[in-house]
Amino acid sequence: MAEIKYTDDHECIKIEGDVAWVGITKYAQEALGDLVYVELPEVGREVKKGEDFAVVESVKTAAEVYSPVDGEVVEANDNMADDMELITQPVSEQGWIAKIKMSDPSQLDGLMDEAKYNEYTESLD
């Protein structure tokens, strides 16, 4: 199973070579409630670490999704725009929102692994 990294803004990231697949965690999905729409980034867009590149809309609110790295959007999950259920899948399957080609993969070094992230979310509740 692919190793998944987590940000404290509740993005989850699968790393494949120099490409980061970015989705949002179960915790974030549950906090947002029923999800109805995702605004995807355009392919080719340059993003900076910490920049919002997508917006997830739930019945209650709109939540920005932040890029964990500097890089270029190489793919956006168009299927998700038609079927929001996909976001509940693992990020390593259909649950990714966009794939970002990283300029500096070392930017991911500080991110949490699953055990750390679980500890982190427990501390939030």
Added chain:
Amino acid sequence: MKKTALHAAHVALGAKMGEFAGYDMPLYYDKGVIAEHEWVRSHCGLFDVSHMGQIIVEGPGAAEFWESLTPSPFQKKAHGRAQYTVLTNAEGGIIDDLIITRLSDNKFFAVINAGCKDKDIAWIRENLPAGLKLEVLGNRALIAVQGGWAERILHEVLEIETDDLPYMHIMEAQAPSFEKIYVSRVGYTGEDGFELSVPEDSAEEIWNALLNHPEAAPIGLAARDSLRLEMGYPLYGHDIDATTSPVEADLNWIISKKTDAYPGYGRIAREQGDGVSRKRVGVRLLDKGVAREGAEIRNAQDEKIGVLTSGGFSPSLKESIGQGYVDPAFAVPGEKIFVNVRGRNIGAEIASMPFVPAKTKSMKKKEAA
């Protein structure tokens, strides 16, 4: 934060709680907003709306008094009849929207918005003539029972018979082992349903008894908002406020042609004659996305023509809807517009409201057999 008499019941049900108008209120329960919304449309939902204010105005000339504070007619209202209306300020803006029900010749019951309670009560007191009495019912809870099953649930759980109670009417009921309940056939969902004004100390027992019915489920404020949005009902503080007149808000149907003694009559009469500079309309998104309060409404030339005052996803229509104010030249159903969300124009159109047909009953009394 303030709590309603049902607060512990919401917590016990595992509700996600949040602040609304100074109260800690249930936003949604375990099944989520969309499931709750759909349950009300297909079965029956129970809402705790005890945060709203309940008042009685009583005394000679009470009907004339309401005609001096609202643009609606009250003198000829039948006993038991409820009227949706607004309190207007001297500039013709809206202080609050409310339902006022005539209990008897000189006695009226009114339900006011939670966030407006203090200012409404102060305003009513300030204008109250000698001889009239204002009573704030601080010890009553309010439970809304909304949905196609509502009538049967009241019958089966509380032995309250509402068969002869038309829409927008009130009755007194005496459920076994409970004190007097005021049952109003009103609501904020577009479904058939009731609001039960019950003594606070019986509230939890009545709530739990209703909840035991298999067709009833608790519904939070989030679904209450999406349900009312589908009906095009305005939400005070968002779709109507102290600057919007009832004419701009497209509430002409509440404005009596025979009264002129209420605050702001001058502006309201002028706008009815000469037109308004902005009008409340429904908006339906044609392209994907969600537009919320504050989004600019633009025309085909990308010029601003208005602003969205409410917006969200409609669980019934599976598309995004909203309401807002536009230049009246564009206030025509089917008119193609854009709503600007985070710098992006989303295709939309002006839509007539309600977005979903109302299932409320007739307001007419049944003919005697």
